[in-house]
Amino acid sequence: MARAAQAQAAGRLGEAVAVLRQAIAADARNHGLHLELGKALLSGGRPQEALPLLDQAVALQPASAPARVQQGLALEQLGWHAQAADAYRQAIELMPRLVEAHARLGIVLRVQDLRQEAAQSFRRAAELAPGTSLGRLSAAYALIAEGVDEQAQQALRRVIAVEPDNAPAHVELGKLLAEAGNAEDARAAFAKVVRLNPRAAGHYYDLARIRRLTESDRPLLEQMLAATQRTDLRELHRVQLELAIGKAYDDLGDPQQAMQHYVAGNQLKGRIRPLDRDLVSRRTNWQIDTFTRDFFAGRAGIGSPDPTPLLVIGMPRSGTTLVESVLACHSQVGAGQELAFWNQRGRAIMAEGAVPVDAALQALGDAYLAVLRGLSAALHVTDKKPDNFVWAGLIHRTFPQARIVHCRRDPLDTCVSILANFFAPRPDFSTEPSDLVFYYRQYERLMAHWRATLPPDRFLEVDYEILVTDPEPVIRRLIDFCGLDWEASCLHPERSARRVNTASLWQVRQPIFGASVGRWRRYEPWLGELRALLPGHDFGQPIGGTACDGGPRPPARDASV
Numbered sequence: 001m002a003r004a005a006q007a008q009a010a011g012r013l014g015e016a017v018a019v020l021r022q023a024i025a026a027d028a029r030n031h032g033l034h035l036e037l038g039k040a041l042l043s044g045g046r047p048q049e050a051l052p053l054l055d056q057a058v059a060l061q062p063a064s065a066p067a068r069v070q071q072g073l074a075l076e077q078l079g080w081h082a083q084a085a086d087a088y089r090q091a092i093e094l095m096p097r098l099v100e101a102h103a104r105l106g107i108v109l110r111v112q113d114l115r116q117e118a119a120q121s122f123r124r125a126a127e128l129a130p131g132t133s134l135g136r137l138s139a140a141y142a143l144i145a146e147g148v149d150e151q152a153q154q155a156l157r158r159v160i161a162v163e164p165d166n167a168p169a170h171v172e173l174g175k176l177l178a179e180a181g182n183a184e185d186a187r188a189a190f191a192k193v194v195r196l197n198p199r200a201a202g203h204y205y206d207l208a209r210i211r212r213l214t215e216s217d218r219p220l221l222e223q224m225l226a227a228t229q230r231t232d233l234r235e236l237h238r239v240q241l242e243l244a245i246g247k248a249y250d251d252l253g254d255p256q257q258a259m260q261h262y263v264a265g266n267q268l269k270g271r272i273r274p275l276d277r278d279l280v281s282r283r284t285n286w287q288i289d290t291f292t293r294d295f296f297a298g299r300a301g302i303g304s305p306d307p308t309p310l311l312v313i314g315m316p317r318s319g320t321t322l323v324e325s326v327l328a329c330h331s332q333v334g335a336g337q338e339l340a341f342w343n344q345r346g347r348a349i350m351a352e353g354a355v356p357v358d359a360a361l362q363a364l365g366d367a368y369l370a371v372l373r374g375l376s377a378a379l380h381v382t383d384k385k386p387d388n389f390v391w392a393g394l395i396h397r398t399f400p401q402a403r404i405v406h407c408r409r410d411p412l413d414t415c416v417s418i419l420a421n422f423f424a425p426r427p428d429f430s431t432e433p434s435d436l437v438f439y440y441r442q443y444e445r446l447m448a449h450w451r452a453t454l455p456p457d458r459f460l461e462v463d464y465e466i467l468v469t470d471p472e473p474v475i476r477r478l479i480d481f482c483g484l485d486w487e488a489s490c491l492h493p494e495r496s497a498r499r500v501n502t503a504s505l506w507q508v509r510q511p512i513f514g515a516s517v518g519r520w521r522r523y524e525p526w527l528g529e530l531r532a533l534l535p536g537h538d539f540g541q542p543i544g545g546t547a548c549d550g551g552p553r554p555p556a557r558d559a560s561v
Contacts (some may be wrong), residue, residue, distance in 0.1 A: 013044045017040055017044075021037065024037065031061040031067070032057075034056045034060065035067050038050040038057060038074065042070065042074055042077070045232065045234030045236075045237065045238070047074040047075075047077035047078050047234075047235070048078065048272065050070075051071070054071040058071055065090075065092075066091075068087045068090045068091035068094065068101075069101050071087045072087030072091065077234065077235075077236065078273060078425070079272075079273050079425035084104070088104050088105035099125050099128045099132075102121050102128065103122065103125040103141070105118075106120075106145065109121060109145075110144075110145050112340055113338075113341075116146075122139070122141040122142035123139070123142045125138035126138040126139040136155075137169060139155060144172065149176055153173060157173070167192075167200060170190075170196070171189070173189050174186045174190045175206070186206075187211070190207040201227040201230065201237050201241045202239070202240035204227065204240070205240035205244040205247075207220070208220070208224070208245075208248055213252060214251070215252065217248065217251075221248040221252070224245045227241055228241060228242075235272050236272070236425075239265045239422065240265070241265075242264045242268065243262060243420065243421070243422055245261045246260075246420060250420070255522045255526070258523070259523045259527075262419040263419065263433060266431040269432065270431070270432025271432075273426065274432075274435075275429070275439065276427040277435070280428055280438070280439060283428070284446050287391075288446065293453055295393075296455075302361070303365065303400045304362070304365035304369070304398060304400075304401075306399065306402075308369060308373075308379070308381055308402075309369075309383060309395070309399050309403075310380040310482060311383050311384075311395060311402060311403070311404045312324050313384075313386060313387075313392060313405070313406050314386050314389060314406055314407035314408060315440065316387075316423065317413075317417035317418050317421065318409040319409055319467060320407045321384065322493065323462060324337070325493035329493050330482075330484055330487050330489070331489075332378055332379040334372075334376020334380070335375075336375045336381045336382050336384070337382075338385040338386075339371060339383045341383070342383075342385065342391040342395060343387065343388075345364060345394075346390065346391040355394065355397060364398055380403070380482060380484075386407075389406065389446060389447060390446065392404055396459075401458070402458065403481060403483075405461075405462060406447065406450070406460065407461075407462055408462070409465065410465065411440055412520035412534070413517065413519050413520050414440070415520075416520045416523055419433070437532045467512070471491065475491060494512070
């Protein structure tokens with residue numbers, strides 16, 4: 001192992017990997033060799049290759065907490081956050097004072113929107129390692145998870161004052177500044193990150209999307225292109241780098257190069273985490289077969305009468321953030337942003353094969369209301385997780401008085417915009433172009449079902465194109481649908497000071513405008529597999545804000561993702 005360590009320290013990862021593979025061939029049951037090779041591959045951004053080796057290291061020595069932490073890191077890099085959390089918990093059971101396990105557990109819990117649990121994990125890490133870099137960072141991360149942004153910014157600035165070159169602290173500070181709309185300071189933070197750690201090239205994505213790039217930013221583009229030549233980038237960093245380069249070419253008026261890099265990044269992500277088409281099809285079929293008109297008719301009056309939930313659903317990049325921003329400008333609406341509740345509970349319910357009844361249904365509703373009330377005491381609280389469109393039937397079953405707003409947009413504009421933005425890899429959503437077309441067709445199937453099934457006084461559809469070109473009539477209808485009195489502030493969501501943490505965080509800081517309508521036409525010669533969406537721009541009746549009239553399988557560890 002000494003020879004491998006020397007090679008890795010000298011930057012010769014290929015040599016280190018070869019040496020360790022030879023050693024394993026000679027001593028196949030050596031736990032330490034499997035662990036070291038897995039760590040080496042992780043350091044080189046190769047989690048798919050690392051995971052089987054780390055699984056074997058755990059199998060050979062189940063009591064090794066460090067092996068379980070490395071296993072968790074591989075799962076985390078592959079986007080298997082629930083399974084990574086399990087690995088970190090197992091490490092903590094074996095070694096309760098292992099600081100890294102607590103901190104990493106906090107990170108994957110935060111990704112899953114389990115904020116209170118994440119904060120607890122971060123605080124435990126901070127308690128175990130006071131006065132250390134990881135301890136100080138964990139204390140700041142706890143404040144971020146708790147949503148106290150000003151205090152979190154102050155904590156991160158204190159970390160940076162002690163450690164000016166702490167790249168993770170600059171990353172988190174940049175994100176908080178970006179979400180608050182402080183573009184210039186956020187840009188400075190991300191620029192600092194890529195200077196401090198050239199391997200963290202994925203943060204060029206954060207840097208490039210802060211504002212529109214101009215000819216004066218050509219040096220930044222050259223830096224990003226040079227970074228693609230590095231052989232030590234993690235795969236997801238490489239994905240984000242390709243998207244950042246695409247954004248730069250887009251801004252500089254070269255749509256062909258932009259699309260080339262968008263597609264390259266998304267194809268790589270699709271290889272990292274392929275779409276489980278069978279899972280998506282089964283999920284769609286289950287919703288359609290379960291939540292029928294007869295199902296709802298036979299359960300009238302059952303469910304929580306609480307009208308608090310205000311769901312904003314649709315494909316990503318369909319206008320959900322804009323609609324939530326409009327609603328959140330009303331004095332009686334609180335913005336919940338994107339909540340993971342229904343994805344987590346819906347998957348478990350579907351796995352059981354039975355919709356909750358009686359006490360279980362009431363417990364489901366109470367748990368969701370507790371989440372919403374933890375965010376706002378307003379009459380309505382929004383949840384704009386776009387893929388809640390999957391669970392619209394379950395949501396209506398649980399909260400028959402809840403309003404559901406479906407945002408819809410031209411399919412090609414939607415999917416081109418999805419290609420240009422980074423979405424974490426998941427088994428049930430892929431941005432690889434052919435997978436994206438498949439997913440969009442399943443979305444269309446399901447929305448056609450909800451359109452015919454959900455009551456028109458609880459289900460509203462809003463066309464993005466009409467909203468941005470003639471906003472006031474649509475917004476007035478939207479406010480009326482929610483049972484609210486008109487407030488003119490809803491016409492100006494760009495004036496809101498609220499925090500926004502979605503891919504649209506910069507767009508919602510601008511006045512409502514229609515410049516992105518028909519954007520896909522810029523890329524028409526290079527649409528590739530997205531051309532399958534060209535025929536059938538059939539959205540049904542354009543309503544401009546009126547209510548509708550009703551008219552490869554993942555491994556076992558993936559099951560809960």
